[in-house]
Amino acid sequence: MRTAESGDDAAAVWDIATPPWPARLQGVGMAGFRARTTDPVDLGVVPYPAVTVAVDLSGGLLAVGDTSGRQCNGSVVVGLEPTGVRGRGRDIECLQVRLSPVVAHAVLGACSELDGTVVPLDDLWGRDAARFQERLRAAESWDERFAIAEAALARRQEAGRAVDPEVAFVWEHMVTNLGGVRVERLAAEVGWSRKRLWSRFRSQIGLNPKRAAQLVRFDQAVHRLAAGHSAARVAAEIGYVDQSHLHRDVRAFAGVTPKAVSRAPWLAVDDVAWAAPAYLSGPCAQDAGRSR
Known part of the structure; x- marks a missing residue:
């Protein structure tokens, strides 16, 4: 695991872990976040050219909602152009995965269904989502978590339907x-x-x-x-x-x-x-x- 810190006040809220090896899957990035403070965290989610998967490792303490009033507790998927999406919680620990929309199509399904929305990971992966989260929570290090996530994403990408x-x-x-x-x-x-x-x-x-x-x-x-x-x-x-x-x-x-x-x-x-x-x-x- 490579951990990194920043002197910026906002970045200093988090302990951040990144994989120690180069990306093994094209179009996939991963990072681990652990809040350093017990104070509430409230962050806006801004559009980014990747689909974001936030896997909650803190037992449902992460809540993500949008302007429609929909709120999801736990692991979520956020589309390419979220509207008014905010993440809130205390003692947050999560694995964040960024997927090229080309990869996301195979791993998650049609990205057109995610446009501007927040979707529980369970809705897309069913029972596989619960097993995936259990394995990540039981892992003893961030490196083990990254390896588990990478293997799971590779399996789903291989089994999924590729874009044209x-x-x-x-x-x-x-x-x-x-x-x-x-x-x-x-x-x-x-x-x-x-x-x-x-x-x-x-x-x-x-x-x-x-x-x-x-x-x-x-x-x-x-x-x-x-x-x-x-x-x-x-x-x-x-x-x-x-x-x-x-x-x-x-x-x-x-x-x-x-x-x-x-x-x-x-x-x-x-x-x-x-x-x-x-x-x-x-x-x-x-x-x-x-x-x-």
């Missing part, structure tokens, strides 16, 4: 180009009409291609803002039309200004817990566009 190679190819190009892609060009590259790509991508990834590209670009932008880059510089680097365009996108996704998002608590732990993005596609993206 064309969809995986388009997602990977969105990520590698920081969201700066033209859907029509990618559709032509994989040999599909724009309408077919739009429909298949939406049903399997959970967002339409345009919104998915905006989300990837937003994620890149806010991390550069948090690193101290000016809004003008970030807008130019990421491909926004101008600084006002960046401002509108940050407002739309995070509900705050670029200046406020640069100090957001949810970004304080990212460099510690997630050394590399977890949303790169899996192997099914390899050759979808090359033979066309």
Whole structure:
């Protein structure tokens, strides 16, 4: 286990553990969190280009709810674009897994059902979810927990239904180009009409291609803002039309200004817990566009 600490006040709330080995599954990232304080924790969940699974290891002390009034206690799955989702609790200990939507489709089922919602893990995995949580809670170290989770995810990915190679190819190009892609060009590259790509991508990834590209670009932008880059510089680097365009996108996704998002608590732990993005596609993206 590699544990890490940060001097930032928000990051200092948590003890964070990460796997000591390189990621063995493409499109999967994992980190363990244990609250250092018994004070209540209340954190907003902001859109990220990965599906998030939070496995509660503290016996139901983690509660996650959204603006619809739905609240889930225990292990949950959060879609790509959560709306008003907040996590609350005391003495929280959890394993957080970030899944590329390409991987999430096989591991969890159709991501379109998760858009903006919080879903109990039990609803998606049934009795397997309870067994999975029991094994994680009984583990004697974070390294053992990471190994258990990795093996379980690998089994479910192998048994699950993969996304279309064309969809995986388009997602990977969105990520590698920081969201700066033209859907029509990618559709032509994989040999599909724009309408077919739009429909298949939406049903399997959970967002339409345009919104998915905006989300990837937003994620890149806010991390550069948090690193101290000016809004003008970030807008130019990421491909926004101008600084006002960046401002509108940050407002739309995070509900705050670029200046406020640069100090957001949810970004304080990212460099510690997630050394590399977890949303790169899996192997099914390899050759979808090359033979066309």
